Amino acid sequence: MNEFLIIIHRDMTSRDASPSPEQMQAAIKPFQDWIGGIAAQNKLAQPPKRWDGGGRVVKHNNTVTNGPYAEIKESIGGVIMIKAEDYDDAVEIAKGCPILQWGAVVEVRMAVPTP
Amino acid sequence: MGGCCRSAHGGTHTITPHSNRSMQTIESPICSTPENVFVNLQRHSFQGMNEQAILPHLFRTEYRKIVSVLCALFGIEHVETAEDIVSDTFLSATELWSIKGFPENPTAWLYTVAKNKTKNYLKRNAAFQQKFAPEIKYTAGKAEEMEIDLSPKNIQDSQLAMMFTVCNPCIATDAQVSLALSLLCGFGVQEIADAFLTNKDVIYKRLNRAKEKLKSERIAIEQPGAAEIDNRLDPVLTTLYLLYSEGYYSTSQNTVLRKDLCGEAMRLTMLLIQNPLTNKPAVNALYALMCFHASRFDARINETGETVLYEDQDTRLWDLSLIETGTAYLNLAATGNRLSQYHLEAGIAFWHTQHEDIPEKWENILHLYNHLLQICYSPIAALNRTFALAKTNGKKEAILEAEKLKLTDNHFYFSLLGHLYTGISHTKALEHFKTALVLAHSPADKATITRNIERLMEA
Numbered sequence: 001m002n003e004f005l006i007i008i009h010r011d012m013t014s015r016d017a018s019p020s021p022e023q024m025q026a027a028i029k030p031f032q033d034w035i036g037g038i039a040a041q042n043k044l045a046q047p048p049k050r051w052d053g054g055g056r057v058v059k060h061n062n063t064v065t066n067g068p069y070a071e072i073k074e075s076i077g078g079v080i081m082i083k084a085e086d087y088d089d090a091v092e093i094a095k096g097c098p099i100l101q102w103g104a105v106v107e108v109r110m111a112v113p114t115p
Numbered sequence: 116m117g118g119c120c121r122s123a124h125g126g127t128h129t130i131t132p133h134s135n136r137s138m139q140t141i142e143s144p145i146c147s148t149p150e151n152v153f154v155n156l157q158r159h160s161f162q163g164m165n166e167q168a169i170l171p172h173l174f175r176t177e178y179r180k181i182v183s184v185l186c187a188l189f190g191i192e193h194v195e196t197a198e199d200i201v202s203d204t205f206l207s208a209t210e211l212w213s214i215k216g217f218p219e220n221p222t223a224w225l226y227t228v229a230k231n232k233t234k235n236y237l238k239r240n241a242a243f244q245q246k247f248a249p250e251i252k253y254t255a256g257k258a259e260e261m262e263i264d265l266s267p268k269n270i271q272d273s274q275l276a277m278m279f280t281v282c283n284p285c286i287a288t289d290a291q292v293s294l295a296l297s298l299l300c301g302f303g304v305q306e307i308a309d310a311f312l313t314n315k316d317v318i319y320k321r322l323n324r325a326k327e328k329l330k331s332e333r334i335a336i337e338q339p340g341a342a343e344i345d346n347r348l349d350p351v352l353t354t355l356y357l358l359y360s361e362g363y364y365s366t367s368q369n370t371v372l373r374k375d376l377c378g379e380a381m382r383l384t385m386l387l388i389q390n391p392l393t394n395k396p397a398v399n400a401l402y403a404l405m406c407f408h409a410s411r412f413d414a415r416i417n418e419t420g421e422t423v424l425y426e427d428q429d430t431r432l433w434d435l436s437l438i439e440t441g442t443a444y445l446n447l448a449a450t451g452n453r454l455s456q457y458h459l460e461a462g463i464a465f466w467h468t469q470h471e472d473i474p475e476k477w478e479n480i481l482h483l484y485n486h487l488l489q490i491c492y493s494p495i496a497a498l499n500r501t502f503a504l505a506k507t508n509g510k511k512e513a514i515l516e517a518e519k520l521k522l523t524d525n526h527f528y529f530s531l532l533g534h535l536y537t538g539i540s541h542t543k544a545l546e547h548f549k550t551a552l553v554l555a556h557s558p559a560d561k562a563t564i565t566r567n568i569e570r571l572m573e574a
Contacts, residue, residue, distance in 0.1 A: 029482075033504070036485025040497035041519050047489045 001083040003040040003045050004090040008097060009074040010104040012053055021103030030098035038082055038093055045081035053077075074105060119358060170212070173221055174205055178301040180270045181229045186298070187273035187336045188263065191280060191329050194298070197242035200236055204229040226265045233263055272338065274299065278383060280329065280336045281346055282354040290325035291354045292361060297322055300379040309372055310361055313452055344392060346454075351387070352401055352457065355380050359405050360490035363412075374412065381405050388444075400448035406441030407464035410434040421564050430470045438468045459487040463499075494522050498531050510535050526554035537571060544571055 005103065011018045055067030055075075062080050067075070077099070084090035087110060094106045178201055179256045185197035204225055218224040263353075281294045296302040296310065339347040362376025384402045387393040414432035417423050445461050462483045466476050482501035497520055505513030514535045522528035529551035536544035548571065552564045 032482060033508075036481070036488055036500060037519070038487065038518050039488035039492060040500050040516070041521075042492045042497070044489060044492075054425050 001085060002113065003088075004082050004084050004087075005092050005107075005109040005111070006080040006082055006090070006097070007076055007105060007109065008080075008099055009105040010077040010079060010099060010102075012075045019099060019104065024099075024101040027098050027102060030111060034096050034098055037096065038080075039099050043083045043093065045070040045083050048078075048080050051076070051079065087090070124311035160386075169217065169221065170205070170209060173208075173225065175301050177222060177225055178202075178205065178398065179299055180274065181265065182298055182301075183273040184263065184265055184270055185229075185233060186280075187276050191326075191334055191336055194326055194329075197238070198298075200232050201229060204232055207232075217256065223353065230263045230265070251341050270509070271386065271389070274386060275393065276336045277337050278351055278386070279339055280334050282351040283332070284331065284350045285332045285334065286325045286328050288357055290328075290344045291320050291350075291391060292358050293318060293321050294325045294334045295354055295358060295383070296376075296379070299383060302379075306372065309369055310365065310376055312365075323402070341392060348387075348395060348397070352397060352455075355405070356401060356457070357383050358383070359408075363408055377405065377409055381409070396424075396448045396451045396453065397455035397457050398448075399444045400455055400461045403441040403443075403445035403448060404461035404464050406437045406444065407461065407468055410441065410468060419428055422559055424563070425467065433468065441465065441468070454486075454490075459483050459490075463487070469531075472506075475506065477503050481507050494520075494525055495527065498522070498525075498527050503529060505535055510539060512538070513548065526551040526564070527559060529554065530567065533567060533571075535572070541571070 035044075035048055053075075057065045057067045059065075082090065084093060084094060087108065090108050090110070094108050097104065097106050100106060120194065131398050179203070181201045182197050185200060186194050189197055197503045207228055208221070209227060212218070212221075277299060278295070281298055282291050286294070293307050293311070296307045297304070300312075304315050304318050304322070307322075308315045311318065359377050359380035362373045362378075362380065365373050365376070384398060384405060388402060410433050411428065413434070414428040414430070415423050415425075423429075441461070442465065445465055448458055448461065463480055466480045466483070469476050479552075481500065481503040484503055484512055485494060488496055488500060498517075501513050501517045501520065504516055514532070515536055517528075520528060529547045533548035533551060536547060538544075545568065548564055549569045552561060552568070555561050555564055
């Protein structure tokens with residue numbers, strides 16, 4: 001088993017953000033079921049946390065602005081650490097993310113095994 | 116908690132393990148309300164009890180108290196000395212009472228004799244006294260002056276301190292449960308062996324190894340400080356949870372013994388609730404969980420000894436007073452900012468006490484299992500979660516999820532698949548039930564699976 005990051009990117013900045021607050025509300029139960037399904041396979045590497053959507057952005061010259069990162073449209077909406085055999089396995093799990101249908105993009109990254 | 120959750124999750128669906136034994140309507144601690152567990156055993160003491168029953172009864176209620184007080188006094192190094200003195204006290208009672216009849220206040224008699232025997236022991240064993248007396252908390256230098264405090268308060272404090280010692284994670288969980296039964300519940304070695312379906316030798320060795328370990332680790336018999344209480348409480352709750360599960364899910368044929376184990380786990384949990392220091396939300400949640408499960412004790416086994424699946428249970432046999440008590444403690448548990456495994460399991464068990472198969476019930480159960488699995492994975496929780504998913508989202512979706520679990524060495528897994536395929540594919544349902552039958556070990560599980568196959572063939 002390898003560890004993977006499942007990073008959910010979504011538009012959190014624009015006025016017509018995707019998904020909309022209503023869509024997010026509707027996605028809560030499917031989202032919980034999705035996480036529960038991963039947990040039932042014993043493939044959660046850590047219990048997921050909820051991350052504040054605001055955040056701060058730090059730049060050169062001690063410039064700190066309120067996040068989320070404003071210069072690209074998609075910010076990190078959620079991060080989940082899972083265990084999976086390989087990329088294929090991890091991608092199968094990521095495909096189940098219910099926020100995908102509301103325009104989110106899910107990035108899958110494998111932790112490089114420590115030698 | 117890791118992998119130690121064993122099978123107590125939910126514990127009530129078609130796929131959870133149960134015993135196969137006949138349930139007689141014996142008056143048992145956990146048949147009555149939990150409060151009665153203590154009242155029956157301790158206060159109403161002797162009314163209506165025949166003389167032959169009094170001594171075993173006293174042994175059961177008083178042995179553990181005196182042992183705890185003496186252990187707390189002597190320290191863990193001398194746990195056997197404490198046990199010997201108390202056993203000897205009961206031996207004297209057996210001998211004298213059969214000749215002279217029962218004293219007016221048998222409990223007071225036992226306490227006085229135990230005190231005297233302790234003092235005599237200390238006098239006789241000058242070596243013990245010299246070497247260890249300085250360590251003994253209450254000693255005034257001379258054994259005669261030593262106060263052995265058998266007041267209710269000190270008994271309770273000592274038992275609480277002993278709980279933290281016995282449930283120390285430096286010994287294996289099986290050993291913790293055995294030691295708890297021996298020192299905190301006054302169970303004999305044979306009874307413990309029966310509970311674990313093993314023989315006395317195994318238990319003797321287990322108990323001795325555990326005591327040696329506690330000694331070599333110099334585990335103090337004391338209540339933890341307020342600052343460390345949460346961390347110290349976790350292993351204690353795990354042990355009480357296992358003790359309860361041992362009774363509830365045991366394949367032991369002895370129903371009375373099994374109810375006793377559950378009753379003892381509830382009594383010890385109540386001890387924690389009664390002390391302000393240990394009266395934490397997680398403890399109340401655990402107690403609620405125990406009440407909810409206990410409420411179905413009589414409904415889950417039929418008169419011929421077969422397991423009654425949750426969906427087939429006669430809900431009139433559910434003990435409503437235990438459900439009420441459990442609900443009250445679950446409400447008490449709803450404080451603080453720490454959501455324990457026991458909160459979630461008690462929540463799941465609470466929803467199982469609702470008769471009606473309303474969507475809200477299964478939505479809540481699924482939601483709670485989703486959470487539980489995130490903080491404490493266990494195969495049984497994963498299977499039960501999938502069962503709940505079938506109830507809320509339909510069998511087809513649940514089949515897809517179930518097949519991802521790949522618990523292919525677990526007969527409950529194939530039983531679940533058998534259930535999910537029932538009504539969808541007869542062939543596949545049958546195939547899965549048959550695989551389950553091959554993998555199951557206990558006669559009870561085999562009987563349940565066989566019945567499922569018969570039902571499938573009839574349908």
